[in-house]
Amino acid sequence: MYPFFAILAGFAGPSMQNLPIPASGQTEMANWMSFMATCLGCAVTWGPVSADYLVYMRENTGTVRLFCWTYFSLVTSQILIMALGAALATCIPGNDAFQVAFNAAGVGGLMDQSFQGHGSAAYGFGKFVQLILVLSTIAVTITNIYSLGLSMQNVGMWAVKVPRIVWTTIGFIVFTVAAIVGRDDFATILENFLNCLAYWCVSEIPFH
Amino acid sequence: MTVARYAFGLYTGVLIAFVNVLTCVGFAMVNTMAGAEAFYAMTNTKLPLAVCILILAIGYEF
Numbered sequence: 001m002y003p004f005f006a007i008l009a010g011f012a013g014p015s016m017q018n019l020p021i022p023a024s025g026q027t028e029m030a031n032w033m034s035f036m037a038t039c040l041g042c043a044v045t046w047g048p049v050s051a052d053y054l055v056y057m058r059e060n061t062g063t064v065r066l067f068c069w070t071y072f073s074l075v076t077s078q079i080l081i082m083a084l085g086a087a088l089a090t091c092i093p094g095n096d097a098f099q100v101a102f103n104a105a106g107v108g109g110l111m112d113q114s115f116q117g118h119g120s121a122a123y124g125f126g127k128f129v130q131l132i133l134v135l136s137t138i139a140v141t142i143t144n145i146y147s148l149g150l151s152m153q154n155v156g157m158w159a160v161k162v163p164r165i166v167w168t169t170i171g172f173i174v175f176t177v178a179a180i181v182g183r184d185d186f187a188t189i190l191e192n193f194l195n196c197l198a199y200w201c202v203s204e205i206p207f208h
Numbered sequence: 209m210t211v212a213r214y215a216f217g218l219y220t221g222v223l224i225a226f227v228n229v230l231t232c233v234g235f236a237m238v239n240t241m242a243g244a245e246a247f248y249a250m251t252n253t254k255l256p257l258a259v260c261i262l263i264l265a266i267g268y269e270f
Contacts, residue, residue: 048228108247127250134247134264137242137264138243138264138268140239144232144239148232148233151225151226152226152229154225171233175234176240178233179241179244180258182241184257190241190242
């Protein structure tokens, strides 16, 4: 996926700005801390589900090697992409076209707007890049739903008797309905959800 | 999530496994919404957002 994110960053690059850092004070420090907690909530959620995937490593893998793989994957997937998202958001202030696009379709609007102004061929290629990025979210959903089935079967022996495909289908129905109902408040839902996650995951992770 | 039983015991482990189920549902929801927003912009906001979510979710299922 990195080539496609790099292409997006390259097309959006001319519009990005170096915004001044606001004056520091108690309010800014509080905002910074809560935003860090939200980012932590995104990263730390992989702790509980990582046990489902690390079983694919050999059991005699060294701890240093295991740590390096996990750390490298998390750093490249979280920090680089979050930095790209923050850089895309710096296009908005003082740029009416990006503001309109963001109001119309959120982050997707920013991606679409990034490819405009480079000619129609570049815009058509941008649609292809967007399609790839859209399809990549399906891949992320698969890991969540797979872990959902495994976690649900940990709830009790009665849950093991039900085939896992039933649990994943129930989960599919629930998350689709929830996503459709809350489709207009994406940013609020994302922030509140990640804050809840940061709260309970951090307290649980040390025991793993 | 079986690992959690080592630290928490059977019954608390059940609770944590269930909370993890809710986490997974929530994360799947958030990911689908993010993808649907990009899809919505890709179709030049012609396709309704709800339909975009449905297409992505069903696309995962098959």
